[in-house]
Amino acid sequence: MYTSVKLPRTSALFVSALLGGVIFTSCASSHQSANQALPQIAADGAANKAMTPANESSISQNTEAAPIARSRPQLIKKAAMSLTVNSLDRTIDAVSQIINKQQGDLIGLQEQQPKNDNLRYTATIQLRIPENRLESTLEQLAKLGTVESRNITAEDVGDRLVDFQARLTNLQKTEVNLQKIMDRAGSIRDVLSVAQELSNIRQTIEQINAQLKSLQNQVAYSTITLNLEAAVSSTSPQPAFGLQVQETWNNSTHSLSTFSVGLLKLGIWLIVYSPYLLIFAALVYSFTRWRRTHSPRLTQTPEPTISE
Numbered sequence: 001m002y003t004s005v006k007l008p009r010t011s012a013l014f015v016s017a018l019l020g021g022v023i024f025t026s027c028a029s030s031h032q033s034a035n036q037a038l039p040q041i042a043a044d045g046a047a048n049k050a051m052t053p054a055n056e057s058s059i060s061q062n063t064e065a066a067p068i069a070r071s072r073p074q075l076i077k078k079a080a081m082s083l084t085v086n087s088l089d090r091t092i093d094a095v096s097q098i099i100n101k102q103q104g105d106l107i108g109l110q111e112q113q114p115k116n117d118n119l120r121y122t123a124t125i126q127l128r129i130p131e132n133r134l135e136s137t138l139e140q141l142a143k144l145g146t147v148e149s150r151n152i153t154a155e156d157v158g159d160r161l162v163d164f165q166a167r168l169t170n171l172q173k174t175e176v177n178l179q180k181i182m183d184r185a186g187s188i189r190d191v192l193s194v195a196q197e198l199s200n201i202r203q204t205i206e207q208i209n210a211q212l213k214s215l216q217n218q219v220a221y222s223t224i225t226l227n228l229e230a231a232v233s234s235t236s237p238q239p240a241f242g243l244q245v246q247e248t249w250n251n252s253t254h255s256l257s258t259f260s261v262g263l264l265k266l267g268i269w270l271i272v273y274s275p276y277l278l279i280f281a282a283l284v285y286s287f288t289r290w291r292r293t294h295s296p297r298l299t300q301t302p303e304p305t306i307s308e
Helices: 009-049 053-065 088-101 131-142 158-184 188-220 241-272 274-293
Strands: 075-085 105-112 122-130 146-156 221-230
Touching (some): 075 088, 088 105, 088 122, 088 131, 088 221, 122 131, 131 146, 158 188, 188 221
Parallel strands (some): 075 221
Antiparallel strands (some): 075 146, 105 122, 122 221
8 A cells, every 4th residue: 555645845846856867767778779679670570571481371370370378277275075984093193194295284183072972083184285286185085984075165366466466566666766766865854754655665565475475375285174073983981890899989988078078067057056046945945934834724623522
């Protein structure tokens, strides 16, 4: 991105004069080279007129038969493959050997352990391989198990690469011209203004250069995402008898210790709140005794009988 820098009127005139001098010099040199090339062109024209019609026809035929050179497409290739394998650990080791053989890199590895006996072990491997070895690598990976799915995608970034290269070339030319202007600038204000513009140009050059290298790296190396799944669901092996007895003993002792600690905590709580419990018990006992003392008698004594 270009940023506009406002220069004083005298500075603008000075910079314009310098740019005009550079352009005039380049035009003069191109005109001189064109004048020097005129005699050579005339001589070539005379030589062409001296050629026989047979030679002209043969040259025209050769020109028509020559194939048109086409630029190689710049593609970013990404592949994905899903395999069902017998042993996940051995397959991961085999994939590592293939990566080393193909001069690739392991980007990521993620293993997922099953949470119960019905699920299967799975793993996802991401690797980066040189673009010219993508097909051979996929063929070797397919031999490790049963291929469930396979797909390859490609993105043409040739136009983006050409655009970045053109912008980079123009910015580099602008940087050279600004450097010449800064070398010829007289006042400090002019030097600072041109230096600021030059700094912005260099920052833009670095950004475009980084994007260009990133695209070139993606074109040179292809990415493969490999999904692995075990063929047989995982079954946890039955532990030995001694291990079972030891595990039972550990669980029982742990339960006993937990129960004992709980009783101890309960006793501590009772000791701490014992005054309140005693007061409550005394109140209950006093109320019960008072009720027995002041309650009316329900039974009456029988009167004596007089015998005649």
